[in-house]
Amino acid sequence: MNRFSEKLSVCRLDDELVLLDGRTGSYFGLNAVGARLFELLQAGFDREAVATRLLSEYDVAETQLRGDIDTFLFKLSELGFIECDDA
């Protein structure tokens, strides 16, 4: 289960997402792929399910993708945006 910070606001700008940190006023932009990844997390997909889904949607090497997902999750966790059971 993924738990998101209450101070996190998410807005879609065109095909990208913006994550707004209500504590600091900082914002982070996610490109289309990052936005898709984040939306899967918001929908409750765990890390394995996210990887499976993205592998079916994008032409990317599995090891590359899994590494990118882990980096992404680590960054979100470091920023205090998310707590994942399998982080």
Added chain:
Amino acid sequence: MIASFLGVSGSMRRYSAFGWTIRSEIALALPAAGAETACDFTIRYGDAPDFPETPYCLDSIRYGLAEDRLRILVPRTADFKIRGRKEMLIAPEPGVSETVIASIITGLVLGFLVHLNAWLTFHGSAVVRDNNALIFLGACGAGKSTTAAAFCRRGYKILCDDLVPISVDGQVLPGVPRPRLTEASYRRLFDDAVPIPSLWDGADKYQAELDFSVAAATPRVSLILEPWAEDRFLAEPVKGWKKISALAPYLQSLPDIDDKKAILARLTSWLGDRRVVRIRRPATGFRVDELLDLIETASSKETI
């Protein structure tokens, strides 16, 4: 302090700004409103005791806000007290001319009101045609007011100048509908006509009397005007999260009163899939009509 102004009978004049009808004891450089329109706001000389202190600063201006009472103290000029959206009381310093008071009302004090009554406020200008608004943003001297004024030759009406207020439902609200132009820009726009002294804003520009609208409008596109060293024009759409950094510099906020994080959140929410285009134009020596043609083309395309 106000004794020298008591008993001055100025008749109450009626003006139109922000979609309001303003009744004023002081002659203002604003469009006249018809006698039949109901008055929304009154400006008169006077004082009142139940106003807050002025703990906040904006340059040399001091201000304070408590519930629906705003107080603005302009040093060596006047004490302005605004109660809700109903009235403004002015207590001038001795010897201050009414012309100076008037220019501070239209150039500063009404700007505070616009900002406090809006959900978002940009520093810029906006014009409207067929309920669609073009918003012009940019640094000082980028040509926001001049471009807005020039669009009136193409059937657009001025919606606001200097401050662009946005409502909570995302509409562009009417503001002060008189673009302020340098003398050179004024003469270029009006075929070399010399502006009359009554249009002088008390600082460094002249107000242009043009067709204006008092109805809120749907924002069609936000255009960031940027002079550059090249001798050509370029329209560049801004997409995604970069729209935030493109527009954030033009957001208005009042120090110590506005929550900047909340304003940024509002900006992000408002932007959504709204169109933003960066318009680069030659720093000097260009035809205004060429700039307007580019803007109209960029504004009419659904995708660039």
